[in-house]
Structures are given as structure tokens and as C-alpha cells.
Amino acid sequence: MKEYFQDHMPENVCFGCGIHNPDGLHIKSYWDGEEAVCNWESQEKFHGWANLLNGGIIATIIDCHCMCTAMAHSYKLEGRSLDSEPEYRYATGTLNIKYLKPTPNDKLLQLRATVIEVKGKKTVLECGLYSEGVKTVEAQAIAIRVFDGSQHDGGNLFK
Amino acid sequence: MKEYFQDHMPENVCFGCGIHNPDGLHIKSYWDGEEAVCNWESQEKFHGWANLLNGGIIATIIDCHCMCTAMAHSYKLEGRSLDSEPEYRYATGTLNIKYLKPTPNDKLLQLRATVIEVKGKKTVLECGLYSEGVKTVEAQAIAIRVFDGSQHDGGNLFK
Numbered sequence: 001m002k003e004y005f006q007d008h009m010p011e012n013v014c015f016g017c018g019i020h021n022p023d024g025l026h027i028k029s030y031w032d033g034e035e036a037v038c039n040w041e042s043q044e045k046f047h048g049w050a051n052l053l054n055g056g057i058i059a060t061i062i063d064c065h066c067m068c069t070a071m072a073h074s075y076k077l078e079g080r081s082l083d084s085e086p087e088y089r090y091a092t093g094t095l096n097i098k099y100l101k102p103t104p105n106d107k108l109l110q111l112r113a114t115v116i117e118v119k120g121k122k123t124v125l126e127c128g129l130y131s132e133g134v135k136t137v138e139a140q141a142i143a144i145r146v147f148d149g150s151q152h153d154g155g156n157l158f159k
Numbered sequence: 160m161k162e163y164f165q166d167h168m169p170e171n172v173c174f175g176c177g178i179h180n181p182d183g184l185h186i187k188s189y190w191d192g193e194e195a196v197c198n199w200e201s202q203e204k205f206h207g208w209a210n211l212l213n214g215g216i217i218a219t220i221i222d223c224h225c226m227c228t229a230m231a232h233s234y235k236l237e238g239r240s241l242d243s244e245p246e247y248r249y250a251t252g253t254l255n256i257k258y259l260k261p262t263p264n265d266k267l268l269q270l271r272a273t274v275i276e277v278k279g280k281k282t283v284l285e286c287g288l289y290s291e292g293v294k295t296v297e298a299q300a301i302a303i304r305v306f307d308g309s310q311h312d313g314g315n316l317f318k
Contacts (some may be wrong), residue, residue, distance in 0.1 A: 014207045
């Protein structure tokens with residue numbers, strides 16, 4: 001059975017990846033070797049042009065998949081489980097997206113992300129979006145660790 | 160009275176900017192001199208971290224605001240109204256976003272975009288996101304004209 005990163009993020013209300021957002025996209029990410037994979041199905045309302053997935057929703061699933069992957073990778077580097085302490089959480093520093101071709105909105109999609117560099121609190125990732133095996137979008141994201149359990153405000157550095 | 164670009168895009172079902180998407184974000188863009196401005200209010204469900212706007216929804220409103228601005232700018236360059244023929248429509252080539260600081264989810268937001276270069280079918284734009292006058296995100300987008308009225312398929316080059 002797959003272990004999904006998002007199932008280990010309590011109190012996560014994020015529109016893209018929060019299990020506690022009833023209106024969210026509910027992406028689920030897991031390790032497939034060194035790659036983090038997310039299979040996701042859209043809904044008609046998320047189209048941009050008719051029958052094509054909206055570019056901003058594409059950005060949303062890439063962003064969340066990359067941030068959750070940076071988190072999971074940081075735990076892996078320390079050889080500990082996703083439920084262990086301290087909790088690490090990441091926010092997006094930069095997100096660079098190249099739209100290679102239109103992405104159908106009515107087919108199962110797959111994201112595949114790889115960590116390509118870790119420098120202190122910064123994790124650099126590359127991510128591709130695939131529709132039926134064809135890469136339609138490629139992206140690079142920089143994730144910044146904004147919470148490492150040392151804060152005294154309940155966990156949200158942004159408060 | 161402001162003239163909104165999106166009111167001149169019939170049959171637009173886009174999640175970010177379509178007037179015909181009942182579940183969409185319904186951004187509205189207008190000229191303020193050389194800048195295209197969009198004032199937009201979020202909803203709670205679009206948070207990322209609690210009380211902060213989700214980074215992907217930020218990408219969505221920037222993306223749509225820039226594509227609609229590229230369209231409006233192309234009409235302006237030709238000295239004609241947004242209702243005139245031929246219809247020009249743009250899709251995103253690249254979208255590069257830098258998240259400078261957290262963006263509150265419960266305050267009126269403003270996008271300000273400027274066209275910085277036009278090369279044939281390609282329009283390059285810069286866009287900032289502001290919360291109460293503070294810039295929280297900056298982005299660059301490349302818009303590609305994918306429809307110019309010469310297609311015979313009803314307008315959607317992506318079909």
C-alpha cells in the first residue's frame with residue numbers, strides 16, 4: 001500500500017494538498033524510487049480553454065506536489081518517518097513553469113518530481129506533468145523550509 | 160466606467176477569467192494607463208496555509224491576468240476595440256513566479272501587469288501582486304498568440 005505524504009500533514013487546509021480542505025484538489029504524492037509521483041484527475045470546472053486543464057490549476061498541483069516532496073525528502077535524508085518530530089514544512093520560493101503543449105482536462109494526469117539539490121533550508125526540484133505518457137508541462141521549484149518545529153507560535157511562521 | 164477585458168471574451172469558460180465558468184475566479188482586468196490592473200477578493204477555501212492565499216491560486220490569477228492583458232494590448236497596438244475582428248487569443252508559454260512574502264487571504268488584492276516586449280506572436284509581461292500596497296509576489300509571463308481568427312476550427316487551436 002502506498003504511503004501518501006499528505007496523510008502525514010495534520011491540520012493541512014491547503015487548497016491544493018490539504019486533507020482538511022473540503023473544496024480542495026486533494027493531491028496525493030508518494031515515492032516511486034527517487035521520484036515523487038502524484039496521479040490526479042481534474043474536474044470540468046478546472047478547464048482553461050474548453051476540454052483543456054487551466055494553466056493556473058496546473059501550477060497549483062505542481063506547486064503543492066513539489067512542496068510536499070521537499071518535505072518528504074527532508075525526512076528521508078534524516079532517515080526518519082513522516083510522523084516523527086520535528087515537523088518540517090516548506091513554502092514556495094520560486095516556481096518556473098514551461099507549458100510545452102495543451103493538457104487534456106478529462107484524462108488521468110501524472111506528476112513526477114525529483115529533488116535535484118538541497119542547500120540548507122532550500123530544496124530545488126524539477127517536476128513534469130504527463131497526460132497518457134506525454135509530457136505537457138515542465139517546471140522547476142525552489143522550496144524553502146519555513147517551519148522546523150523550533151517556532152513557538154503553533155507551527156505557522158507566516159502568522 | 161471601467162472597460163473590463165474579460166467582458167469582451169465570449170464563450171470563455173476558463174477557471175481563472177471566464178465569465179461563463181460559474182465556479183471560476185472571475186478576475187476582471189482593465190487599463191490604468193500603461194498598466195493592466197485587476198482587483199480581486201479571495202475566498203476562505205483558497206487558502207494554502209490558514210489565512211494565507213494558496214500559491215497556486217496566486218499563479219492562476221497572475222496567469223489569467225497576464226494572458227488577458229496580452230490580448231488587450233494586441234488590440235490596442237492595432238488601434239481597435241476589444242469587440243473588433245479578428246479575435247486574438249493568447250496561451251501561456253512560460254510563467255516564472257517569485258513569492259516574496261505571504262499573501263493574506265482575507266484582504267482585497269491587486270494585480271498590476273505591464274507589457275515589456277512584443278515580438279511577433281509573443282508578448283512578455285511583468286506582473287506584481289499587492290496586498291494593501293505591499294508587493295507580495297512578482298512574476299514574468301510569456302504569452303503566445305494561439306488564435307488570430309485565421310483558423311477554421313471554431314477558434315480553438317488546441318483542438
